[in-house]
Amino acid sequence: MSETPSESTPPGPAPTPAAGRKVLLLVDGSSYLYRAFHAMPDLRAVPGDPTSPATGAIRGMINMMQKLRKDVRADYAACVFDAPGKTFRDDLYPEYKANRSPMPPDLRAQIEPIHEVVRLLGWKVLNVPGVEADDVIGTLACMATQHDIETVISSGDKDLSQLVNEHVMVIDTMNDRKRDVAGVEAEFGVPPRLMVDYQTLVGDSVDNVPGVDKVGPKTAVKLLQEYGSLDALVERAAEVKGAVGENLRRALDWLPRGRALLTIKKDCELAEHIAGLPSLDDIVIGGQDTEALKGFYERYGFKGLVKQLEVHDVPPELIEEHKSGKKVGPGPGAGLFDEPDLSGISQASNLQYDTIFTWAQFDDWLARLESAELAAVDTETSSLDEMLAEIIGVSFSVKPGEAAYIPLAHSYGDAPEQLPRDEVLAKLKPWLENPERKKLGQHVKYDRHVFANHGIEVQGYVHDTMLESYVLEVHKPHGLASLAERHLGRSGIDYETIAGKGAHQIPFSQVSVEKAAEYSCEDSDQTLDVHQVLWPRLQADSKLRFIYELEIASSEALYRIERNGVIIDGAMLAKQSAELGQRMMQLEQEAHELGGQPFNLGSPKQIGEILFTKLGLPVVKKTPSGVPSTDEEVLEKLAEDYPLPAKLLEHRGLSKLKGTYTDKLAQMAHPRTGRVHTHYAQAVAITGRLSSNDPNLQNIPVKTAEGRRVREAFIAPPGHFIASADYSQIELRIMAHLSEDAALLRAFQEGMDVHRATAAEVFGVAPGEVSSEQRRYAKVINFGLIYGMSSFGLARNLGIDNAAAKNYIQRYFERYPGVKNYMDETRLSAKSKGYVETVFGRRLYLPEINSPNGPRRGGAERQAINAPMQGTAADLIKLSMVKVQNVLDAERRRTKMIMQVHDELVFEVPEDEVDWVRSEVPRLMAGVAELRAPLLAEIGVGENWEKAH
Template sequence: MKRLLLIDGSAYLFRAYHAMKAQGREFTAPDGFPTAALHVVLSMLKAHLKEQPDYLAFVVDASGPTFRDALDPQYKAHRPPMPDDLRAQVEPMMEIVQALGFPILRVPGVEADDVIGTLALRAAEAGMTVTISTGDKDFAQLVRPGVALVNTMTGSRMADDEAVMAKFGVRADQIVDLLALMGDSVDNIPGVEKCGPKTAAKWLGEYGNLDSVIVNADGFKGKLGENLRAALHRLPLNKQLTTIKTDVELDVGPADLALRERHVEDLRRLYARYGFNQALKELGGDPAGEAAAEAAADRAGLRSTAAGYARAATGSADEAPDPALSAKGDYDTVTTRAQLDAWVSKLDAADEFAFDTETDALDAMQANLVGLSFSTEPGNGCYIPVGHTYPGAPAQLPMAETLDALRPLLESAKHRKLGQHGKYDLHVLRRHGVDVAGYADDTMLESFIWNSSATRHDMDSLAKRYLGYDTIKFEDVAGKGAKQISFAEVAIDDAARYAAEDADITLRLHRVLSAKLATEPSLEKVYREIEVPLVPVLARMEANGILIDADELRRQSADLSRRMLAAQQKATELAGRTFNLDSPKQLQALLFDELKLPALVKTPTGQPSTNEEALEAIADQHELPRIILEYRGLAKLRSTYTDKLSEMVNPDTGRVHTSYHQAGAATGRLSSNDPNLQNIPIRTEDGRRIRKAFIAPPGRKLVACDYSQIELRIMAHLSEDAGLLRAFAAGADIHRATAAEVFGKPLDEVSGNERRAAKAINFGLMYGMSAFGLAKQLDIGRGEAQDYIALYFNRYPDVRDFMERTRKEAHERGYVETVFGRRLYLDNINARNQGLRAGAERAAINAPMQGTAADIIKRAMIAIDGWIADHADQAKMLLQVHDELVFECDADFVDTLIPEVKARMAAAAELRVPLVIDAGVGDNWDEAH
């Protein structure tokens, strides 16, 4: 039987480095270059070669974001940057691995785990024996017959469920659910608070899987039960993030991974360079002679030195940090009135200044101010503590006195302020009686507009990338985990270094990023005219919040519970016996063993699946799968929305305050959380009912204004297709008009099915739908679907030309642009992997339309906010969801509000087709929508 060895390369280098650090062992090359991690990895590789596997691969993470970053922008957001002495060893490691003859795999868009998972399953299915060399617990989910894990650094091995159970207390197929419940602080995946591996294993032993734990969460007692219910909204995403993909499109298969011939001369050179004398002897080389040759080559500039690797650690050559911007700062702690007055004078005299607030909580709508920090020039800053409460804290200036002294500056529009994610600070100061004006720059947004996918946009990541600067982390001053303290309890000296550095680094980053944006006028215009003006607009909307009808939510929860019970009873009747709808094992036995339904979808272990896809696939063969799907849908609505929303009401305002994120989606679309308004379902009656719980107070109304078919209109504008332009100009039903064109019929003869097909094509093309996808959506043959698409392009040839032109430009430039100049980079547009490349091409076509739609509604929000400021007592803007804006206003102001809002929404862009806005009014959001 052939054997495949898959080595988790990135993890081994990282673990080797930290293991050597923990032991206090330092190894260096003759010139001082760090080699401790290299020594461990080389020993591990040599051990694996002695095993003589038939096939093997060294798998490492590719640079750039992965699909998990798209699922959750906070994924791994808090992971500290790689230490310079470790980063320096990455490239030498890759050179050694390549010279040893190991095939190296790096696949953009996914992690090394996903590549290993895909190859492992393919090899096992082909009858190979697979060993995964790793120390990462996540890989336990892959253990099955033929697939084993080995930790070369510890010698441990897991080859079956019994071994997995002994280590984790659950089977291999439950590992993902275990990880979802526990969370992962290293990857910034928040799990159920206080739920460790033993608790998670206990729950899974009792309920079988995560879905069943979620559905039965109401029955969990005590504080852990409360913690579980508080985390329910997060758990499905956790499961997605921790599930290793096993269907990655790869250019190679297991049988392509034979060991290649060693490059002996390269090995000799590398071993000499890094001081691996024993390995060099095994090759028959002369350590002294090789080292001398190496030194000569370095002196001649023929090879990178340790200093060169250190430079590479901070970014690409065009991002080499200015030494003046990467030095440590000198900061003041302001505790007297004289110091405060001196800093007020300094701020008043400055052209611009950075500011930041420190608080005792993350929720800006409830956080208390602990201190403020300012900076007027790089390396310069101060911290003004006003709310440190620990025993023995030094005397601090009174908060009211401090804010009164700073208010004229902070509320002055002529004094330019800048921040990092400053919307939070605007909220905090507003709640403490200061309405900040003159907010002119935000480094998070500068980075996001410069390149939305180049890096994370938090301060620590930006400081490392653009300044080569390692910032003080919150955990450094407040601790971590259960022992973490509030910032109000942090010693003032420690707090001052941390907080003043934040303001200082913000100013330094602005100097770098603003200079970059100045080189690209179109990007700078998007930043100046759209993103920065939107910050205070969103802050006001978030502060406004929206009323929730708790009684309505309780009624809906009760109704959902009754219908869940009815579904359970119906399922029992259909099955002819009682069973647990939340138990995959019982469902498996009932559906596939007793009812003999076909198992069309399998789990990774080869068992019949009972997930949504599997049940949909057999729902036309028996009524029971449809009833189970109905039950699950009702349970999700109850746990995610009707039971949850009431818990999100702010006790001070009596309203729900969502939080909007500008630097999330690469297209520029806003996202929201707590609650996530973008995901409230509206395609089903039950989903739409949830909007009934968002209400207007007595004497007022909710008004919803929604762009009609905006992305289709943008496609017509960009493609300049005469047929589409004509249909929109005439105000026709675009889908009926498209059907008339495609099927060659008068408008009044178009059937309902033909209009439905045209609608599917109109929207599908924007998202790269294939003939296969269209056939599935319309329940027609693939050939017929292909004919529909061919007819469409025949009638709208400029749409096809636009799509081809966009693909070509994306391949040439590496990015596409919106109408307003927002740039959307496509990292995989020229990838060798066909799947990644095709995905990037689909994004290239859709991104200009989706991004332009995002820009348009942002421009409209800015214009409306300027007008509505003069009518603040009569109306306010509350929500933005997709292409819709929601307002609250006096009942007698509705007729004034709607035409003013519609006019500004229509004027937000000059397209070749008119922008049409639909408006509705009601006592709740559902009525207004």
């Protein structure tokens, strides 16, 4: 499709060492294998069998090494790992790396296979006892420089920055970062030659190497800029004033040892490991061992990689010949980071991509589509706006390695004659609209809209690779390029390669048919290939398959909601905008009076000067650059005691409301329908919740009167009403179900006011004696604990001291022990598995759950408690959305679903169906699942969205 919107990763860095020189590529294998381990899901040699050997790190390592080989052209290459056992640094300082957690057993078991497959991929593997991988890298980089060879180091380790010079650079492909001389200074504030001095002052908490107490990055940079080097600083330590000087002088005896620990060696003995030194001929980059790789991939269950070898493997030397037009061996002259163009090779070797110009070709492919068990479909379009996009071309694939593109509206000067679009689509329409003809796509909701713009309602979409990925690996990117790279080891043609980028990007109709055909065919082909890798994994797990089928059905319902759209009362919004503008002018005048002078209410700098310099208000927190913060949290804190911050907050809220909604919503109406059509992104939130954009309907602030008024502009046509249905206290009901707490379940089963019941338990009074203040406290406690609120957070929220808050939480857990047990067991399970699950089996991965970083680990633990509830709520609203839409269709109702916002479904209802909606929609929603705490859905009806609440 024409760069269809999807969630994808940014492109990697494109460093440019000096052309015309040989290049040594060094991979920090130890850094890579940890990244691979944490980046990949819990893959097993036997999918779904937790006792089977883990393979995620192996698979991730293969992907990373293949991508690096594609991105960086090199003459020599080695992948360097840490060797087991002690190094010279352990003798120098026994506490070195004492804080590091032991390597996870699943990762340790994958190290030897990783070494094996890296060798089979054509890399020299090095692990030298007694030193670290960094030292081997430093020695080889130094050796390469001496022999006039450029060095590129691939690693995320900042310590390697000390090796950078005009001939050595470090690239971090995972974070799109290049560290050359300028890059190091820009990132750290000091040139590479001072990086060891900088690190020695700051220390390294990861490796347990102390620095100078209280000297952080900024202070270290300041000291080195003032004194020129660590040696000069030590010589003049007596001159350094204040606490920094005192701490520096106390550390003088330690600093030489700290620097020795942090300095990368450049003189390791490598003769036993690399033959022929000082020549680097032993690490000339080699070709992969295809036969041995095939056996390896089969042994570890990498079916997609086996297929890649069988169908898509291209010898590296052939790639080199194709790119240069002549035989190319190791040596100077080629562009080091040129993007490979494999079009001629791929088609000549084993891909069959057809471009359809004649009706005979079309009829042949239509017959193939009619007889195919499953066909991948992809559209190329004129726009990313699915409601406006028109088809420029269509591609299909029914068999791996085979695809066809039908150009339909390429309109550049010498474009070849193409089949008429309307006639082609008319002939395709019976197949596209036949639900018995199974179809597959990547982000099929977009393609459904595109076909609908041409009067075709596609039926039979049974698979979507974006959603397959979303269910299996929610924490990963789901764009097709990422999926092909990750699961097939295939890299594709980038959209910007064929269409340009930025202001120079041309519309797809101007892309040459030849380039467009290869691009689109490749998309369909890769979509089919990715599906054949992911679908068996979903089939092997009944719970994940249920979630996937729910996502497919939700995609259908969301397509209908997006297509329906909602009517906006533009005149009402214009009136609200004018009123908001008047109120903002009034607030600005009041703020100027309180500040004692005019200032820009949109300028954090000017606000800071007024609040903290002129008025002397207390500084709540500072920004990373050291200036007092004026963010919303700070203003809210200050507004408790001072009037000006309250005015600023109100002005900010109204400005955002006006700029985002009242000024713009009516302008977003579609020219053909006159309605606003939001876009729902399914594959974004890890909890399964939807995100709404263009416009974002989920962020309308409903806690303020002005925000609620915006919803009054969402109206129904004459003779219709707006209905809004949502679940009552859904997350608390889910907590009761998950925890099986007897008291909490009883409150819901008996239809009690759960906040009043909680207040009665916590405050030890009869339900009828609970005061409104006690109920408010209980409500904050109920919802706060769901979101992992601490006693400190509860105290702040309720305006009480920490001791009282801690006491409330303790009493809550005494009354609801099942909740406490659930929370404790969930944390333990999450640490063991790396993920939690919803009631229905959706997996919610928590990459930081075992992090050595306390705040990150604590955040992941809170997420482990809350995610199953948020995720289950997301599952329930999707089940309801699908169920209600199915009933509307089955009964041929004229009621339309027009929005899904959080836990709410919004409908446009004909007057004669209002009674049916009032009775049936809540019943349908309450009946989609049977939880231990009964579901309750409520509905309101009104002439606009606000009055339906």
